[in-house]
Amino acid sequence: MAANLSCIFPALHLLGVLVLLLCPSCLCDCNTFPSIAHGSYEDVSSIFSFTTVVQYKCDEGYVLVGEEKITCRNSHWSSPVPQCKALCLKPEIKDGTVSLDQDQYVEPENVTVQCDSGYSVVGSPSIICSENRTWYPEVPKCEWMLKPPPDGRS
Structure with a gap:
């Protein structure tokens, strides 16, 4: 029985190291979505993807300036957070x-x-x-x- 655990433990240890290398906890900020004034966001990430995708939309009377969707890979967002700019008649x-x-x-x-x-x-x-x-x-x-x-x- 002890031999089976010793075979599994290195694999679990390697998996843990791999997870830490891919996404160290001190750098992983993809779970914190940047908010915007006069607008809202929605997590539209795929369940099977290792990336986080956030889609933004603006309140009525405002227009989105920048990318509608931004993606987080390796703890970095693909584009700057968009802004909702006012529309004046x-x-x-x-x-x-x-x-x-x-x-x-x-x-x-x-x-x-x-x-x-x-x-x-x-x-x-x-x-x-x-x-x-x-x-x-x-x-x-x-x-x-x-x-x-x-x-x-x-």
């Missing part, structure tokens, strides 16, 4: 336009407000799509710059 400006005409803008996109002829910008003409999905500073207005004469005559 096109600012509505009466009597004016924006420098970059799109339906949506991705944080930290910057646009400049330009008023129609005869109108001037009240507020900051340069606005940035911010993380909370709003424009910063506040979207300016375009106001008519010609005032009637002081005596009321036209």
Whole structure:
């Protein structure tokens, strides 16, 4: 009986050493998934694989920038963790336009407000799509710059 155990023990010992060499406990961090702001992740690893695969998605109103899926092999992630960037709607400006005409803008996109002829910008003409999905500073207005004469005559 003792002879059988001595034959099995070296094999178990070798398997243990092999596991330690492939994934030392001090380096194995594939069980800790990097989280992201304004989004979530899901472990989509195959049961039969030695790699960890995490898939990311963003909350509504945000867009994923980077790789949707990242893989962990030998305690290293294949790509940087993606980010969820805010989407801002096109600012509505009466009597004016924006420098970059799109339906949506991705944080930290910057646009400049330009008023129609005869109108001037009240507020900051340069606005940035911010993380909370709003424009910063506040979207300016375009106001008519010609005032009637002081005596009321036209």
